[in-house]
Amino acid sequence: VLDKVCPIDEAVSGVTDGAVVAIGGFGLKHSFPVSLLAALRRQGARELTLVANSLGRGEQSAEALIDAGQVSRLIVSFSARPGFDSSAEVLIAAGKIELEIVPQGILVERLRAAAAGLAAFYSPTGVGTSLTAGKERRIFSGREFVLETALPVDYALLRAHRADRYGNAEFRGGSQNFNPAFGKGARTTIVEADEIVEPGQIDPGRVGLPAVFVDSVVQATMRVVPDVTDGRRRPATARRAYLGKPGWSRGEMAARIAREIPDGSYVNLGAGMPSLVAAELARREVFLHAENGLLGYGLPVDAADQVDPDLFDAAGAFVEPRPGMSFFDSVTSFEIARSGRLDVVVLGGYQVDAAANLANWSNPGQIGGGVGGAMDLVTRPRTLIVMMQHCDATGSPKLVDTCSYPLTGLHCVDIVVTDLGLFRYDEGQWQVRDTAPGFTAAEVMSLTGLSNARRNQS
Amino acid sequence: VLDKVCPIDEAVSGVTDGAVVAIGGFGLKHSFPVSLLAALRRQGARELTLVANSLGRGEQSAEALIDAGQVSRLIVSFSARPGFDSSAEVLIAAGKIELEIVPQGILVERLRAAAAGLAAFYSPTGVGTSLTAGKERRIFSGREFVLETALPVDYALLRAHRADRYGNAEFRGGSQNFNPAFGKGARTTIVEADEIVEPGQIDPGRVGLPAVFVDSVVQATMRVVPDVTDGRRRPATARRAYLGKPGWSRGEMAARIAREIPDGSYVNLGAGMPSLVAAELARREVFLHAENGLLGYGLPVDAADQVDPDLFDAAGAFVEPRPGMSFFDSVTSFEIARSGRLDVVVLGGYQVDAAANLANWSNPGQIGGGVGGAMDLVTRPRTLIVMMQHCDATGSPKLVDTCSYPLTGLHCVDIVVTDLGLFRYDEGQWQVRDTAPGFTAAEVMSLTGLSNARRNQS
Numbered sequence: 001v002l003d004k005v006c007p008i009d010e011a012v013s014g015v016t017d018g019a020v021v022a023i024g025g026f027g028l029k030h031s032f033p034v035s036l037l038a039a040l041r042r043q044g045a046r047e048l049t050l051v052a053n054s055l056g057r058g059e060q061s062a063e064a065l066i067d068a069g070q071v072s073r074l075i076v077s078f079s080a081r082p083g084f085d086s087s088a089e090v091l092i093a094a095g096k097i098e099l100e101i102v103p104q105g106i107l108v109e110r111l112r113a114a115a116a117g118l119a120a121f122y123s124p125t126g127v128g129t130s131l132t133a134g135k136e137r138r139i140f141s142g143r144e145f146v147l148e149t150a151l152p153v154d155y156a157l158l159r160a161h162r163a164d165r166y167g168n169a170e171f172r173g174g175s176q177n178f179n180p181a182f183g184k185g186a187r188t189t190i191v192e193a194d195e196i197v198e199p200g201q202i203d204p205g206r207v208g209l210p211a212v213f214v215d216s217v218v219q220a221t222m223r224v225v226p227d228v229t230d231g232r233r234r235p236a237t238a239r240r241a242y243l244g245k246p247g248w249s250r251g252e253m254a255a256r257i258a259r260e261i262p263d264g265s266y267v268n269l270g271a272g273m274p275s276l277v278a279a280e281l282a283r284r285e286v287f288l289h290a291e292n293g294l295l296g297y298g299l300p301v302d303a304a305d306q307v308d309p310d311l312f313d314a315a316g317a318f319v320e321p322r323p324g325m326s327f328f329d330s331v332t333s334f335e336i337a338r339s340g341r342l343d344v345v346v347l348g349g350y351q352v353d354a355a356a357n358l359a360n361w362s363n364p365g366q367i368g369g370g371v372g373g374a375m376d377l378v379t380r381p382r383t384l385i386v387m388m389q390h391c392d393a394t395g396s397p398k399l400v401d402t403c404s405y406p407l408t409g410l411h412c413v414d415i416v417v418t419d420l421g422l423f424r425y426d427e428g429q430w431q432v433r434d435t436a437p438g439f440t441a442a443e444v445m446s447l448t449g450l451s452n453a454r455r456n457q458s
Numbered sequence: 459v460l461d462k463v464c465p466i467d468e469a470v471s472g473v474t475d476g477a478v479v480a481i482g483g484f485g486l487k488h489s490f491p492v493s494l495l496a497a498l499r500r501q502g503a504r505e506l507t508l509v510a511n512s513l514g515r516g517e518q519s520a521e522a523l524i525d526a527g528q529v530s531r532l533i534v535s536f537s538a539r540p541g542f543d544s545s546a547e548v549l550i551a552a553g554k555i556e557l558e559i560v561p562q563g564i565l566v567e568r569l570r571a572a573a574a575g576l577a578a579f580y581s582p583t584g585v586g587t588s589l590t591a592g593k594e595r596r597i598f599s600g601r602e603f604v605l606e607t608a609l610p611v612d613y614a615l616l617r618a619h620r621a622d623r624y625g626n627a628e629f630r631g632g633s634q635n636f637n638p639a640f641g642k643g644a645r646t647t648i649v650e651a652d653e654i655v656e657p658g659q660i661d662p663g664r665v666g667l668p669a670v671f672v673d674s675v676v677q678a679t680m681r682v683v684p685d686v687t688d689g690r691r692r693p694a695t696a697r698r699a700y701l702g703k704p705g706w707s708r709g710e711m712a713a714r715i716a717r718e719i720p721d722g723s724y725v726n727l728g729a730g731m732p733s734l735v736a737a738e739l740a741r742r743e744v745f746l747h748a749e750n751g752l753l754g755y756g757l758p759v760d761a762a763d764q765v766d767p768d769l770f771d772a773a774g775a776f777v778e779p780r781p782g783m784s785f786f787d788s789v790t791s792f793e794i795a796r797s798g799r800l801d802v803v804v805l806g807g808y809q810v811d812a813a814a815n816l817a818n819w820s821n822p823g824q825i826g827g828g829v830g831g832a833m834d835l836v837t838r839p840r841t842l843i844v845m846m847q848h849c850d851a852t853g854s855p856k857l858v859d860t861c862s863y864p865l866t867g868l869h870c871v872d873i874v875v876t877d878l879g880l881f882r883y884d885e886g887q888w889q890v891r892d893t894a895p896g897f898t899a900a901e902v903m904s905l906t907g908l909s910n911a912r913r914n915q916s
Contacts, residue, residue: 002722002743109574112793115793116793117796117798118567119579119580119601120579121571121576121578121580122576123575124576140577140578145578166782168782168784203664204779204783204784205629207784210794212745212747212794213794213797287624287669295670324623324624326665327662328668332668336671341670379575
């Protein structure tokens with residue numbers, strides 16, 4: 001009888017030096033195929049190309065393959081997370097690892113294209129940014145697109161909730177993420193599962209990756225569940241002072257943004273500061289979208305004993321279920337992002353400029369960085385809100401004439417909320433529409449780096 | 459509170475003359491949004507473009523919109539089914555309806571591309587056939603692809619098993635088919651559901667189309683379930699005579715083909731004659747794939763009281779469930795077809811020629827026809843078997859030097875089984891590898907239209 005279950009070391013035994021290996025999983029620690037990654041370390045293949053959204057963090061992650069010297073090339077959305085040292089970035093800087101940063105929605109779309117037998121596609125993501133520099137451009141219906149090629153891989157290492165002996169894999173909640181598309185796009189697909197069951201025990205409508213795409217099933221030997229505090233942000237009440245007067249706290253900025261979001265909206269909140277807006281929307285009929293494949297999820301979970309390990313948002317924070325929620329994979333998640341169906345996207349920002357350009361993913365001169373889903377998210381939301389401190393750590397305004405940081409998207413920002421006020425882009429200009437208490441619009445505008453706007457104001 | 463449930467006539471009230479309307483559903487009668495189609499007839503919008511795999515058949519179908527004079531353009535995989543009169547084809551022939559035939563897997567991929575915000579993609583389907591004539595061609599890694607553009611539509615009319623008030627839609631079995639992709643690719647998506655439930659009643663992992671893509675939910679007012687005999691083929695035992703001797707019956711041809719299919723294979727069987735092979739594989743560990751979104755289904759159902767209305771194969775025949783089965787949408791179904799993961803595809807044929815080209819979807823001079831999924835299925839199976847009578851109704855051989863019928867695929871056929879024997883394409887030539895009892899290989903070859911092969915044989 002057909003039985004794809006095999007010992008874990010046997011499953012990875014065929015990985016050759018130089019192989020291209022795609023790895024499912026999300027963020028720092030969520031739903032990575034940690035048992036298979038450990039087996040691949042034991043197996044020892046070298047000169048690997050790793051394809052992943054992020055590498056994870058620590059001993060039980062793809063980072064450990066890098067530390068073991070097994071990796072020569074990365075195709076990722078995140079080569080590092082802000083605030084963490086990354087051994088990958090050290091090796092990249094030393095020229096020992098080749099790096100290709102790909103926007104998250106395009107990464108999964110390129111593997112999915114390979115699965116679908118397509119050679120290439122024209123994408124709106126990252127047009128005009130450094131990540132599409134040198135790619136073929138083409139106008140369709142008056143809009144510019146870039147050519148992205150299919151990315152076939154040799155192996156996919158995936159993590160499933162359950163799998164049957166035939167190879168059918170079932171995923172749960174936000175742990176579905178890249179797994180189906182990576183599994184479909186690989187020549188050889190290996191699934192580690194918490195539980196291996198007999199054919200017929202998985203509801204045929206809950207199979208996330210049909211058996212035809214799966215070559216081997218292995219029993220997971222470990223599972224990493226992040227701490228309940230990982231990815232969490234508590235509302236910050238501290239206020240910075242400008243002209244001797246306090247601005248809005250981060251919590252107040254979040255509350256101000258929530259007022260811009262009508263009931264019935266579908267909303268994506270970026271990691272970091274924007275995730276504070278979630279609490280403001282908790283009791284309203286607003287549907288939160290997370291890139292890892294959730295729509296309509298609830299509040300962050302506070303207590304470790306209430307954690308569902310598969311229910312986490314794109315910032316990696318565990319969240320509560322909510323009636324009317326749905327789960328899907330990263331392909332569908334970025335269809336939502338790029339289809340124009342999202343009403344509001346709230347992202348953090350390094351800089352926004354006079355042309356409504358956004359820079360929020362990398363510093364000038366930085367090697368690598370984390371573009372994540374931002375470039376896909378800014379392609380077509382009805383309203384893009386950028387939430388950022390009015391000035392950076394050096395005291396320089398973040399609303400500027402021309403972005404000096406690498407761009408995320410062109411002409412895409414509708415609203416900026418800083419700790420000093422709310423700006424709306426109207427008739428090609430930034431206009432102050434609200435201010436922190438005690439500030440005039442002229443004061444707030446004078447504290448930006450916008451020379452035109454300051455002149456108009458005076 | 460957000461409630462997308464609305465009266466059916468109100469849901470379609472905004473459809474304007476000239477709108478582009480996508481319609482889910484499969485075959486002649488399976489899982490069409492019949493309540494919404496009836497409402498659209500009442501509503502009366504004209505000059506519609508209908509986008510569908512097929513139009514269905516009868517009063518409760520998209521055909522009725524054509525009969526009512528509401529349609530000026532069709533973008534379909536099937537404009538007609540062999541053996542049925544089609545009012546569409548009469549109007550197409552009279553120049554009153556414009557027709558674009560699109561391979562099934564590309565139809566769903568073009569709507570899905572619109573949903574994903576992509577402008578166009580390079581496809582391997584139909585390269586070198588009349589259906590891609592005039593399209594831009596391009597070589598990637600030595601293989602030719604054609605440029606297919608995204609197909610955004612104004613409305614999608616879909617049929618779901620259940621939907622909640624927020625708009626989340628759940629599909630069942632083979633009734634999922636085009637619904638998710640069409641719903642994602644439309645500006646306005648309307649779902650009719652057998653049952654409308656409260657948010658939270660649908661398992662979040664069973665939502666096939668998340669609420670963000672759905673604009674209105676209506677209660678289905680009717681459901682059409684085909685007769686248990688629709689789409690069924692009983693093994694034919696009649697034998698034709700050649701040189702005064704009987705060839706194989708269709709059942710014997712099916713049994714001969716089954717011997718070419720190893721255990722553990724993933725297999726797609728075309729409609730018509732190839733569907734007879736299913737019964738030969740029933741007790742073996744072979745996994746049948748159906749374009750409408752099933753893998754690993756069982757035998758045809760014989761008794762009306764055993765029919766599950768959502769469990770049918772691509773020929774429209776009701777089938778039994780089988781342990782280890784999985785359900786998915788048409789996008790995934792054609793990822794399976796084009797990814798190279800299918801071991802064997804068995805299709806019917808009008809002609810196969812000396813270059814291993816296949817013609818099986820339209821007659822010379824025919825207006826319209828039914829290409830279905832054939833052009834996608836022939837792109838990359840490990841083995842393509844064509845099952846056809848040795849001669850057509852006029853007595854002309856179907857294995858010929860050069861196809862005179864419109865091509866389905868180039869250089870794609872590996873094995874041909876006729877009622878006289880089994881031919882394998884080997885080193886650029888058709889070789890007889892088995893014959894019906896009482897025939898020599900030379901006799902069988904002499905009855906083909908292959909001049910080279912006949913010369914070599916003599």
